[in-house]
């Protein structure tokens with residue numbers, strides 16, 4: 271069942287086109303990721319979904335409602351993660367959650383939500399005294415306290431420590447399992463790969479790709495890689511011509527690092543070729559293709575690329 275339908279959305283700020291013909295649909299119970307570089311138009315897109323921004327043209331349908339015309343009804347079914355600075359500093363955590371709970375006819379138990387997000391110790395702390403990560407967790411609690419049917423989480427885990435990030439991922443997965451649809455704007459590709467059922471990559475106001483993380487990786491031709499170091503540089507000719515190997519890149523002169531990408535049993539291929547040359551690889555690692563590869567292939571600047 272489609273819960274969000276966006277069709278041909280366009281938006282300009284003065285004479286700068288920020289959204290250029292954005293269309294997508296989101297199904298009930300999905301975690302739908304929105305990825306893209308800074309300034310790509312991700313926040314503007316989700317602001318059009320929640321009615322905070324009015325598109326210049328195109329249409330948005332959220333659970334059968336038009337966010338421009340039905341904001342009051344939409345607010346009862348849509349939870350939006352607030353950004354820092356949007357809440358009165360003097361409120362305590364528990365007061366903020368209870369206040370937000372009062373905006374909804376039905377909703378979550380504030381105490382359970384606070385504990386589920388690891389904020390029990392901070393329940394009496396004023397918002398101004400929270401750390402960045404604690405505020406972030408409060409913002410998630412406020413987005414969810416009305417038990418929304420759709421939650422829009424923009425930069426969900428920015429500023430969270432690794433443990434809190436993982437706890438938050440589990441929390442979001444449980445939410446999805448209970449039928450909530452989640453729109454997740456993120457810069458963390460690992461987060462998108464782990465959580466999202468489908469991902470839209472927005473670049474310069476257009477959708478550059480929209481697919482499941484696995485299919486994005488496949489379509490971008492992402493391949494597993496084997497990385498190792500050697501004591502000294504070696505002739506890579508045999509490795510380059512081995513079956514299934516598509517690229518070999520080496521960098522450094524002291525214990526140079528070599529990265530081999532390809533298909534088949536790449537680790538066996540690499541170790542066999544090296545053994546035939548009497549080379550013992552050090553610190554060997556095998557990595558599956560990831561969303562990072564697909565993302566950088568799509569937006570065209572691979573910050574991680576090693577020199578050939």
Ligand SMILES: Nc1ncnc2c1ncn2[C@@H]1O[C@H](COP(=O)(O)OP(=O)(O)OP(=O)(O)O)[C@@H](O)[C@H]1O
Nearest residue numbers: 283284286288306307308309310311312313314315
């Ligand atoms: N109120 C505004 N007035 C003018 N320009 C704006 C306004 N809001 C956003 N922009 C511009 O629109 C473009 C898209 O912004 P948006 O916040 O949607 O990007 P984003 O993809 O969410 O970026 P980020 O990853 O940095 O959060 C940017 O170039 C931004 O400077």
